[in-house]
Amino acid sequence: MASARLQVAHWHRHVAEKVIEPMVAMHSFEFSSVFSEETSQEQLFMPVAGQAVDGALQGRSGCIIAYGQTGSGKTYSIFGEDDDPVERGLLPRAMERLLHGCAQKAAKDGSELDGITVSFLEVYMDQVQLCGGML
Structure with missing residues (x-):
């Protein structure tokens, strides 16, 4: 049956x-x-987070969401592996691109960065936890 x-x-x-x-x-x-399981962290970054980061460099808000069941790879996709630069996740790559873009803008036009506000939230078991703050 x-x-x-x-x-x-x-x-x-x-x-x-x-x-x-x-x-x-x-x-x-x-x-x-x-994306397949074989997709590298580098290949994943631009289509998933690149537009949000580039928009933030132009003064717009951005949002990157990882959603899925427990054990599906959300944490790995967001953070990657600490001890392997090739395996950096979306968040370290986004911060690197954001800070590099701010430095380039400052070098080009002499502007100063007042601050960057980044929020990291986790929703687990219907509970929202704030995981970040002001840089």
Whole structure:
């Protein structure tokens, strides 16, 4: 007898779409991008966080969100590995790009940086915890 939890996933090459077909109903989910397990931290940075960081350098607010079930790799994607520069995550790369961009702007036009405000939040078990502050 077939299980009611049986699922089949179809990946459509031309569209980042995953269709999950449980035995009872069909659901379709569309994604703007899909990355494989082999995607490096460096390859992940620009499409995921580059626009937010570049916007912040132009005075706009930005947001980077990692969402998923426990053990799915959110912490690794955000922070990476401390002892391996190649494995730096989104956050260290974003801060590096942000500070480098501020230094370039100051060197170009003589401006001074008043401050950068960065907030790091974690939501776990329906509880929000503030993890960062003013640099």
